[in-house]
Amino acid sequence: MSGIIKSSGLHIGVLGGGQLGQMLGLAGIGLGHRFSFLDPAERPPAAQVGRHIRAEYDDPEALERLVRECDLITLEFENVPEATARWIDQHAEIAPPPQALAIAQDRLTEKLFFQQQGLAVAPFVALDTAEQAQSAFAEINGPGILKTRRLGYDGKGQVRFEDSDGVSAGFEQLGRVPCILEGLVDFEREVSMVCARRADGQMAFYPLTENEHQNGILYQSRVLTDDPLQQPAQSACRAVADALDYVGVLTIEFFVRNGELLVNEMAPRVHNSGHWSLGGAVCSQFENHLRAILGWPLGSTKPHSAALMRNLVGAMPQPSAVLQLPGVLLQDYGKSARPGRKLGHITLLAADQTTLDAQSEKLEQALADTPFG
Numbered sequence: 001m002s003g004i005i006k007s008s009g010l011h012i013g014v015l016g017g018g019q020l021g022q023m024l025g026l027a028g029i030g031l032g033h034r035f036s037f038l039d040p041a042e043r044p045p046a047a048q049v050g051r052h053i054r055a056e057y058d059d060p061e062a063l064e065r066l067v068r069e070c071d072l073i074t075l076e077f078e079n080v081p082e083a084t085a086r087w088i089d090q091h092a093e094i095a096p097p098p099q100a101l102a103i104a105q106d107r108l109t110e111k112l113f114f115q116q117q118g119l120a121v122a123p124f125v126a127l128d129t130a131e132q133a134q135s136a137f138a139e140i141n142g143p144g145i146l147k148t149r150r151l152g153y154d155g156k157g158q159v160r161f162e163d164s165d166g167v168s169a170g171f172e173q174l175g176r177v178p179c180i181l182e183g184l185v186d187f188e189r190e191v192s193m194v195c196a197r198r199a200d201g202q203m204a205f206y207p208l209t210e211n212e213h214q215n216g217i218l219y220q221s222r223v224l225t226d227d228p229l230q231q232p233a234q235s236a237c238r239a240v241a242d243a244l245d246y247v248g249v250l251t252i253e254f255f256v257r258n259g260e261l262l263v264n265e266m267a268p269r270v271h272n273s274g275h276w277s278l279g280g281a282v283c284s285q286f287e288n289h290l291r292a293i294l295g296w297p298l299g300s301t302k303p304h305s306a307a308l309m310r311n312l313v314g315a316m317p318q319p320s321a322v323l324q325l326p327g328v329l330l331q332d333y334g335k336s337a338r339p340g341r342k343l344g345h346i347t348l349l350a351a352d353q354t355t356l357d358a359q360s361e362k363l364e365q366a367l368a369d370t371p372f373g
């Protein structure tokens with residue numbers, strides 16, 4: 001990433017073509033750019049807003065085409081092979097930096113990196129063999145979660161345990177792959193921060209959101225106003241982003257325990273908990289990601305009003321049933337329905353928190369009443 005300010009009318013290549021790519025594309029078309037998305041899926045959501053190069057992420061021909069034809073490459077999927085990002089880095093401009101991707105892909109490396117930045121994390125210990133289960137459990141000394149070091153998402157690649165037998169069983173269940181054992185954090189709430197950083201170090205921070213999960217999948221994110229942890233979270237984000245020479249949007253998820261932040265994980269990309277910013281903030285996370293990688297001035301992260309984002313998982317509602325409610329914005333990713341699959345989201349906006357709570361209840365009612373399909 002050279003940090004040179006880019007013009008408009010560029011061809012931006014994106015590794016991944018899911019809904020995050022779709023929303024990046026929608027924002028970027030408005031800024032005068034066009035897109036190519038590399039994604040092995042047959043018809044990924046982003047194919048609706050740009051050219052789809054259907055290939056594996058390590059396909060040499062597809063990668064050569066991407067660097068030959070695109071002015072700048074970014075990503076929306078964090079499990080792109082590190083080698084792919086590093087190869088692109090040698091032949092074209094890529095942001096965020098491959099180093100950020102490499103760290104985020106491995107829970108152990110990620111935790112050690114956070115500690116190096118002076119950030120608190122949940123107690124953890126690495127587990128590579130079945131023989132280590134007993135001693136690993138003894139170190140944690142209490143219930144916890146066994147997580148695969150790589151390729152976990154939306155609660156996948158995780159098993160809860162109570163004792164060392166549970167660790168052994170979990171290790172088998174996860175396929176005897178390298179794992180980390182994490183002590184269970186008795187958190188009051190989970191929050192995340194989405195921020196954007198340019199190559200020159202300028203940053204913009206969105207307000208923290210409080211996130212609720214169901215079955216390991218994000219269910220709802222509420223935008224927090226004047227939260228006492230906003231500044232500490234910003235400092236943590238700055239420490240991480242500066243250490244990585246980060247360029248683009250970065251997201252950090254935290255547990256809040258005894259009123260203090262523990263870093264859970266980071267995503268080197270736009271994030272589900274920032275979707276509310278599309279329509280709910282002056283400048284969305286998608287536009288700010290593009291502004292950051294282009295070296296353009298970052299946009300205001302200020303919310304227009306009280307806001308929350310509600311994911312639509314497994315089934316979509318009838319649009320008219322939810323759009324009749326005031327303050328509702330609906331985003332449909334155009335994906336086929338499947339249990340546990342994120343198909344779209346609703347952003348709910350209201351003048352104040354009390355009205356937002358009341359509207360949220362009505363929204364839940366409408367979602368419960370409407371025939372899904």
Ligand code: AMP
Nearest residue numbers: 122145155182183184185213216264265
């Ligand atoms: P992760 O994939 O690490 O974000 O984990 C998914 C979800 O599992 C988190 O959002 C938490 O709700 C829960 N979780 C993960 N790790 C822990 C932990 N160490 N203690 C308590 N809950 C956890």
